[in-house]
Amino acid sequence: MSAQSSGQTALTSARAIAWARRRAALAGFWREYRTQRTGLVGLAFLLMVIALALATPWVTDAGGLDPTKVHGGRLDAPSLAYPLGTDELGRSVLLLTLWGARVSLLVGVTATLLAIVIGSLVGILAGHFGGWTSWVLMRLADWFIVVPTLVLAMVLLLVLGSNLFTIIVVIGVASWAGTARLIRAQTLAVEGRPYLERARALGAGHWHQMSRHVLPNVMPLVLASTTLQVASAILLESTLSFLGLGDPNQISWGTMLHRAYEAGAVSYGAWWYLLPPGLGILVVVLCFTLCGRAMESVVNPRLRGGGR
Amino acid sequence: MTHAVTSGGMSAGEVVLEVRDLVKYFPITRGVVFKRKIGEVKAVDGVNLQLRRGETLGVVGESGCGKSTFAKLLVSLEKPTSGGISVQGQDISRLRGRELTRARRNIQMVFQDPYTSLNPRMTVGDIIGEPFAIHPDVAPPQDRRRRVQELLDLVGLNPDHINRYPHQFSGGQRQRIGIARSLALKPEILICDEPVSALDVSIQAQVVNLLEGLQDELGLSYIFIAHDLSVVRHIADRVAVMYLGKVVEVGTDLDIYDHPTHPYTQALLSAVPVPDPALRGHRDQIVLEGDVPSPANPPSGCRFRTRCWKAQEICATDVPALEPRGGSDHPSACHFAEERDVVHAID
Numbered sequence: 076m077s078a079q080s081s082g083q084t085a086l087t088s089a090r091a092i093a094w095a096r097r098r099a100a101l102a103g104f105w106r107e108y109r110t111q112r113t114g115l116v117g118l119a120f121l122l123m124v125i126a127l128a129l130a131t132p133w134v135t136d137a138g139g140l141d142p143t144k145v146h147g148g149r150l151d152a153p154s155l156a157y158p159l160g161t162d163e164l165g166r167s168v169l170l171l172t173l174w175g176a177r178v179s180l181l182v183g184v185t186a187t188l189l190a191i192v193i194g195s196l197v198g199i200l201a202g203h204f205g206g207w208t209s210w211v212l213m214r215l216a217d218w219f220i221v222v223p224t225l226v227l228a229m230v231l232l233l234v235l236g237s238n239l240f241t242i243i244v245v246i247g248v249a250s251w252a253g254t255a256r257l258i259r260a261q262t263l264a265v266e267g268r269p270y271l272e273r274a275r276a277l278g279a280g281h282w283h284q285m286s287r288h289v290l291p292n293v294m295p296l297v298l299a300s301t302t303l304q305v306a307s308a309i310l311l312e313s314t315l316s317f318l319g320l321g322d323p324n325q326i327s328w329g330t331m332l333h334r335a336y337e338a339g340a341v342s343y344g345a346w347w348y349l350l351p352p353g354l355g356i357l358v359v360v361l362c363f364t365l366c367g368r369a370m371e372s373v374v375n376p377r378l379r380g381g382g383r
Numbered sequence: 384m385t386h387a388v389t390s391g392g393m394s395a396g397e398v399v400l401e402v403r404d405l406v407k408y409f410p411i412t413r414g415v416v417f418k419r420k421i422g423e424v425k426a427v428d429g430v431n432l433q434l435r436r437g438e439t440l441g442v443v444g445e446s447g448c449g450k451s452t453f454a455k456l457l458v459s460l461e462k463p464t465s466g467g468i469s470v471q472g473q474d475i476s477r478l479r480g481r482e483l484t485r486a487r488r489n490i491q492m493v494f495q496d497p498y499t500s501l502n503p504r505m506t507v508g509d510i511i512g513e514p515f516a517i518h519p520d521v522a523p524p525q526d527r528r529r530r531v532q533e534l535l536d537l538v539g540l541n542p543d544h545i546n547r548y549p550h551q552f553s554g555g556q557r558q559r560i561g562i563a564r565s566l567a568l569k570p571e572i573l574i575c576d577e578p579v580s581a582l583d584v585s586i587q588a589q590v591v592n593l594l595e596g597l598q599d600e601l602g603l604s605y606i607f608i609a610h611d612l613s614v615v616r617h618i619a620d621r622v623a624v625m626y627l628g629k630v631v632e633v634g635t636d637l638d639i640y641d642h643p644t645h646p647y648t649q650a651l652l653s654a655v656p657v658p659d660p661a662l663r664g665h666r667d668q669i670v671l672e673g674d675v676p677s678p679a680n681p682p683s684g685c686r687f688r689t690r691c692w693k694a695q696e697i698c699a700t701d702v703p704a705l706e707p708r709g710g711s712d713h714p715s716a717c718h719f720a721e722e723r724d725v726v727h728a729i730d
Contacts, residue, residue, distance in 0.1 A: 092546055096506070269500035273561075276458045276492045277568075278484035279517045287513070291504045 107373040114369020121362035124355075128176040139170045140326065150338070150345045160347035162331075163338035171326055172351040178327035179359065182243055183309035189247030190308070191301050194254025199293065201255070202262025203285055213259065219252035225314060232320045239322050242315065246308050254300055261293045295374040303367030306360040313356050328352035396436030399604050400457075400490070400572050405430040405466035407452055411679060424679045426452040428628035429466070431705070434572065439598065439605040441619030441636070443612055443651065447675055449628040450608045451495075454576040457606065458492045459483060470572065488518060491570040495577040497557035501549040507560055508545040511535065514567040521568060534563040539593060555586035559593065566597070575607045579614060591618050612655050616640055624648045627678055627686040630705060634713030644711045644720040647687050653725035667725045685718065693719045 108114055138144050147157055147165035154160070159168040197216065201209040219227070228249045235241040265271065271288050279287075315321060316329025317336070331352040335341075340348040408423040427449045434440050444450055455461045457468060459475055468476045475486045494500040501510055511531045515522045522530050532542035538559040549557055558578060565573055575594065579587040595618060597603060609615050615622060616636055623633040624647065632645040643649045650669040657666065671690050676682055682689050688698035697718050707713060709720035 096546075268502075269494055269496060270502040272460060273492070273494055273500050273564075274513065274517075276460055276487070277514050277517050277564075278487040279513075280484075283517060287505075287516070288502055292502075 104373060108369055111369035111372065113365045117362040117365025117369065120358060121366060124176060124359055124362070125180065127173060128180055131173045131177060135170055135173060137174075139167055140174060142166060150340065150343055150348065152345075153347050159351055160345065162334065162348055163340075168331075168348055168351055171331055172328070172355055175326045175328045175331055175352060176355060176359075178239070178322075178325045179309055179312060179329070179356070182239070182246065182312045182327065183305045183359075183363075186243045186246035186250070186308045186312070187301055187304045189243065190251040190304060191254055191297060193247065193251035195258050195293070195297055197251070197255040198258025199262050199285055199289055202259040202266060203281065203289060209259070212255070216252040216255045219249070220256075224249045224311065228311060228315055229318070229320060232315065237320055237322055239325055242312060242320075242322060246311050246315075250304065250308065250311070254297075254304065257300055258293055258297065261296050262289050265289050265292045299367055299371040299374050301367075302363055302370055306363035306367070309356065309360055309363070313352075328355050396438065398433050399436050399471055400432075400434040400606075401467075401469045402430055402432045402457075403467045403469075405453070405456060405468065406464045407449075407456055407461060408464045422679050425628050425681055426678060427456060427463075428681075430625075430628075430630055432623060432630065432633070434604050434606060436571070436604055437598065437602055438621065439607055439619045441615035441622040442606060442608045442625060443610060443615050443622060444625035445610060445651075445675060447678065448625045449678070450610075450625055451576055453625070454492065454574050454606070454608055457574050458490055459487065460492075484518070488521070488568040489570050490572040490574065491565040491568060492574040492576060493558075493561055493565050493578045496581045497554055497561050498581070500561060501557060503549055506546050506548055507531075507535070507540075507552075510549070510560060511564045511567055514564065518568060530567070531563075534567055537566065537597070538563045553586075554582050555589055558582060558586075558590050562590075562593065562597070566601070569601075571602070572604045572606070575605055577609055578607075580609060580611060587614060594618065612640075612651060624651065627675060627681050629686060629716065631687065631717070632713070632715045633705070638711070638713040641724070642711060642713075642722050643725065644709050644713075644715040644722050645687075645717045646691050646693055646719075648715075649723050649725045667723065669725065685716070687717075693717075695719075 142164040145161075145165045145167075147161035147167065149161070149165060150163055151157060151161040151165075157167050157169070159172065162168055162171060197212050201212040201216075228245050231245040231248065232241060235245065265288065271284060274284055274288060312321075312327060313329030313332065316327050317333045319333055321327060321330045321333065323330075329352075332349065335345070335348040335352075338345075338348075405427055406425075406429055407427040408425050410420045411422040411424060412418040413421050430453060432440065442450055442453065452461065456463050456476075459478075463476050466476070467474045470486065470489050473486060475483065475490070478486050505513075508528065508531050511534050512527050515527045515530065528545070532545060535542045535545065540556060540559055540563070544552075549560065552560065558581075562578075573594075578594070579590050582590060591614060594605065594607075598605060605618070607615060607618055619636050621633065621635050622639040623630045624639065624645065625631065626647050632639065632643065632648045634642075639648060640652065643652055646669075650671050653667060653669040669692075673690050676686070676689055682699070684700050685691070685694070685698040685703050688694040691698070695718075701718065703716045703718050705714045705716040708715050708717065709722065711720065711722055
């Protein structure tokens with residue numbers, strides 16, 4: 076922190092400074108993140124899966140998903156033509172797995188974003204206003220926590236009908252409550268700090284207090300919790316699809332498991348139909364969890380082991 | 384207690400702040416959903432004070448006597464239970480919404496702890512510029528950066544440090560940032576709630592001197608709340624001594640320090656450490672017994688009577704009014720007010 080360097084930055088524009096500050100914050104975050112080995116492993120695998128999912132439309136032919144245009148046998152074992160065998164309609168399981176990753180990831184990430192937005196909004200409002208607002212919002216959150224998520228999601232899907240959009244909405248609505256509690260607790264901690272009292276003494280309104288002081292201070296926690304929640308959203312989507320509540324027009328890993336089960340792949344011994352989607356779910360969920368835990372310990376240094 | 388307190392001395396300017404019968408009771412409730420009030424904490428109980436332009440009014444008293452609640456009432460962080468606070472004739476305790484926001488510009492606060500009162504995620508520029516974001520009509524956006532740098536300069540910090548974060552500054556520098564922020568809206572009255580008690584002694588003097596300098600340059604009026612009597616003596620023109628939510632004695636710094644008449648003031652002053660070792664042990668020392676009674680259940684009559692060596696029957700029945708007594712010209716709320724020198728050596 077020499078005088079010259081700060082004098083130099085003072086000359087540049089405010090926008091450039093804001094970006095430089097963000098870059099520095101990001102670099103600092105990465106420096107901390109890099110020290111977490113499991114987080115790095117999770118991130119590497121995750122990036123690989125995402126890259127594969129993004130590249131799928133270019134490297135494979137979507138026509139292979141159409142049962143009327145495929146030539147494979149029924150539940151063929153892995154061969155050179157079909158590295159992971161075929162399903163009951165003669166489609167390549169490898170192709171299905173690759174395309175299924177896209178739907179699983181899309182639903183997982185979008186539903187989580189929805190849950191996080193609802194959860195943060197409710198949490199910050201409850202923490203900031205307190206009193207009756209907080210009581211009502213938190214009882215609502217309690218209700219969502221107490222009602223079994225799976226049952227709630229199933230009922231909602233049956234009522235709303237099943238397509239990609241409703242699945243995303245249902246998963247989002249069914250899983251915001253935990254985030255709301257977390258964010259409320261953090262908001263209460265921030266609300267107790269004198270700088271908020273100071274902002275009030277200056278005449279700051281509720282919006283100013285929430286957007287300028289509370290949100291930036293709960294944001295890191297929100298990000299870490301987002302990453303963790305993606306894993307459970309993917310699991311919930313797979314569960315719903317496995318139970319036959321998935322979008323019939325989309326292939327996700329859960330849908331594949333459902334079809335494999337329906338087609339009798341278990342008794343037939345068609346392990347190549349069951350393992351790829353199952354392992355896919357396992358790997359992606361594990362990766363998101365590892366990344367989320369690593370981010371959490373960067374954001375909240377108290378979670379780190381006593382070594383440092 | 385309707386007697387508005389004034390006293391002589393240098394305070395000849397117009398009255399900028401007047402506090403009349405200010406009362407703040409905090410309810411003690413039981414129950415989570417259906418709250419029942421089972422009592423009240425009488426944090427501030429009938430305070431009358433006046434502040435004149437360019438004057439510093441020191442408010443002293445021990446912990447829990449209502450000093451901080453008094454400060455919060457003055458900047459409308461708490462609503463008074465009853466009584467009024469008028470800033471240049473306008474009663475700010477009755478204002479709401481936009482009018483209140485506007486009135487806040489005139490009366491700002493310097494907080495006690497410079498470590499927690501600055502948001503660690505905001506730069507100094509954002510922190511000092513925050514008042515402009517809340518009151519956009521004070522400074523146009525393109526002007527704000529320059530204004531913030533002027534403020535940094537004003538409080539003796541390097542204007543180039545505008546993009547630094549609070550953790551890069553020392554305690555004294557942080558308190559300067561806090562002062563700069565309070566001055567951003569050009570208030571006429573600054574409430575300083577223990578502004579130096581979280582700082583090292585060597586830094587305390589710098590900050591107090593800065594406050595004094597700013598007062599001369601900007602014509603500010605201060606209410607300076609502290610528990611450190613020496614600091615208050617250094618900066619204050621007039622001093623009010625508080626005990627359990629009431630002002631027990633008020634006067635110029637000379638009145639209070641050299642001619643105290645209330646037993647509580649005398650006890651406080653006799654506890655101030657003496658820098659001259661030769662004087663030690665040659666002073667009239669008063670050691671109070673017991674703790675401050677609970678403000679939820681204050682003693683009847685004079686609130687100090689439970690710890691006072693002069694207490695008699697009248698003290699339990701009659702509340703002593705704050706008025707000039709005992710041959711002294713400044714007001715004191717004691718039935719047996721009598722001057723007693725506790726600061727200087729007696730032999």
